[in-house]
Amino acid sequence: MDKNLKRMATMHRMQVTGLELFYEQGYYNTSVDDILKSLELSKGAFYYHFQSKEDFFISIIQNLIVQKVYGTLIEPIEGKENPLTVIEKCLDNSLQTAENNEMDYGFVVHNFLTEFNGRNETISRYLRDILKIWEVNLITLLQKGKTDGYVIRHVNSEAAASFIISSYMGIRTLMVEGNPRILRYNYISQLRSYLNTMVQRELA
Amino acid sequence: MDKNLKRMATMHRMQVTGLELFYEQGYYNTSVDDILKSLELSKGAFYYHFQSKEDFFISIIQNLIVQKVYGTLIEPIEGKENPLTVIEKCLDNSLQTAENNEMDYGFVVHNFLTEFNGRNETISRYLRDILKIWEVNLITLLQKGKTDGYVIRHVNSEAAASFIISSYMGIRTLMVEGNPRILRYNYISQLRSYLNTMVQRELA
DNA sequence: AATTGCACCGACCACTTAGTCGGTAAAAAT
DNA sequence: ATTTTTACCGACTAAGTGGTCGGTGCAATT
Numbered sequence: 001m002d003k004n005l006k007r008m009a010t011m012h013r014m015q016v017t018g019l020e021l022f023y024e025q026g027y028y029n030t031s032v033d034d035i036l037k038s039l040e041l042s043k044g045a046f047y048y049h050f051q052s053k054e055d056f057f058i059s060i061i062q063n064l065i066v067q068k069v070y071g072t073l074i075e076p077i078e079g080k081e082n083p084l085t086v087i088e089k090c091l092d093n094s095l096q097t098a099e100n101n102e103m104d105y106g107f108v109v110h111n112f113l114t115e116f117n118g119r120n121e122t123i124s125r126y127l128r129d130i131l132k133i134w135e136v137n138l139i140t141l142l143q144k145g146k147t148d149g150y151v152i153r154h155v156n157s158e159a160a161a162s163f164i165i166s167s168y169m170g171i172r173t174l175m176v177e178g179n180p181r182i183l184r185y186n187y188i189s190q191l192r193s194y195l196n197t198m199v200q201r202e203l204a
Numbered sequence: 205m206d207k208n209l210k211r212m213a214t215m216h217r218m219q220v221t222g223l224e225l226f227y228e229q230g231y232y233n234t235s236v237d238d239i240l241k242s243l244e245l246s247k248g249a250f251y252y253h254f255q256s257k258e259d260f261f262i263s264i265i266q267n268l269i270v271q272k273v274y275g276t277l278i279e280p281i282e283g284k285e286n287p288l289t290v291i292e293k294c295l296d297n298s299l300q301t302a303e304n305n306e307m308d309y310g311f312v313v314h315n316f317l318t319e320f321n322g323r324n325e326t327i328s329r330y331l332r333d334i335l336k337i338w339e340v341n342l343i344t345l346l347q348k349g350k351t352d353g354y355v356i357r358h359v360n361s362e363a364a365a366s367f368i369i370s371s372y373m374g375i376r377t378l379m380v381e382g383n384p385r386i387l388r389y390n391y392i393s394q395l396r397s398y399l400n401t402m403v404q405r406e407l408a
Numbered sequence: 409a410a411t412t413g414c415a416c417c418g419a420c421c422a423c424t425t426a427g428t429c430g431g432t433a434a435a436a437a438t
Numbered sequence: 439a440t441t442t443t444t445a446c447c448g449a450c451t452a453a454g455t456g457g458t459c460g461g462t463g464c465a466a467t468t
Binding site: 024025026028029105106110111113114115117118119124128131156158159160162163165166167168169170171173174176177178183185186187189190191193194196197 | 233400
């Protein structure tokens with residue numbers, strides 16, 4: 001038990017630093033040695049805890065990235081009332097965090113997906129699964145929004161969900177080297193106008 | 205002259221193969237040797253024509269990527285009449301090409317931008333400049349659309365342009381491993397509904 | 409006929425890569 | 439008190455990595 005704690009602590013430390021560097025520099029452009037140097041740990045420690053660089057990265061996805069996405073994109077909208085206002089607020093919050101983060105390199109899931117898409121099936125599946133969960137959540141929310149009278153019935157929830165996801169992934173990339181304040185403000189204004197096309201007006 | 209032709213031909217062959225491999229596998233995950241093996245050329249040939257791997261990549265951007273973006277995203281909309289229908293048609297065409305391409309890995313500029321953002325200032329500036337040209341073109345088109353009576357006056361053209369670009373970059377990534385037919389159809393349906401919010405209705 | 413320079417060859421260099429393995433100090437189990 | 443296990447060390451390996459450099463055949467120039 002106590003043993004497991006020490007083990008977990010070290011593994012966690014490695015994963016945190018690993019994610020930091022992979023996110024900053026990319027997976028292929030970051031060596032195991034880079035991470036180890038930054039941690040002041042040895043090769044032996046690394047391969048004692050993880051089978052391979054790939055195995056290490058997968059554990060990062062499962063232990064850190066999934067949680068991050070849940071915390072910022074899924075839980076804030078899950079089961080909420082008015083889907084359209086909740087989605088807008090959630091994305092705005094997320095963009096605000098990115099805006100205030102000096103070391104923002106874009107949407108983690110998306111960056112890695114771009115790096116692994118078509119090159120590492122195992123890893124890109126994990127990443128796509130995360131997006132899938134988000135997507136399913138958005139769809140569910142929009143569907144519920146229909147029965148609750150917030151969203152127009154004929155809206156295609158699947159299409160809306162992937163449109164929202166697409167636009168979010170794109171704007172995050174643009175914000176990395178653009179003016180994040182203006183980009184965020186403009187993005188939200190357009191998102192709102194898009195979401196407005198789905199609003200079920202009250203019956204007078 | 206004839207000399208220059210041979211020189212140019214080899215350089216072009218290298219650039220084409222280089223872009224192919226960089227696009228498929230990523231820049232950092234593709235070695236100069238990989239490209240040379242695929243071309244059946246030697247190290248000597250490579251460093252005779254190019255100063256470095258980076259220099260080589262920059263020449264690819266300037267000679268191939270810029271043209272590709274111009275051909276598919278800029279020329280088809282430049283100076284056209286109704287901005288909103290033209291933008292929709294242009295993006296749909298581009299997505300159709302991607303859909304029919306068995307070896308599609310997403311939007312070239314966007315993939316490389318993700319790979320270099322914050323890691324190689326020189327290269328990411330080139331890539332951002334390409335996006336900038338596209339953006340300026342979209343803005344100009346929308347502005348002209350206002351004076352021509354197609355677009356509502358109070359529309360924020362800058363915001364609209366970067367929203368369109370964002371959504372396009374995102375959907376291209378999703379299409380890589382998703383069902384491209386459905387994704388494209390759904391995307392265009394949502395894009396249309398977004399663009400519709402900007403339509404200047406005729407005065408009766 | 410002799411010379412020059414272009415386009416290319418491929419062995420080589422210093423360095424980095426992911427991954428292995430024999431060792432070890434300290435803690436836990438016996 | 440002795441053995442075993444845990445968590446980690448760091449030298450090492452084999453296979454790359456980007457890049458250099460002396461050489462070479464051939465076409466154009468002289």
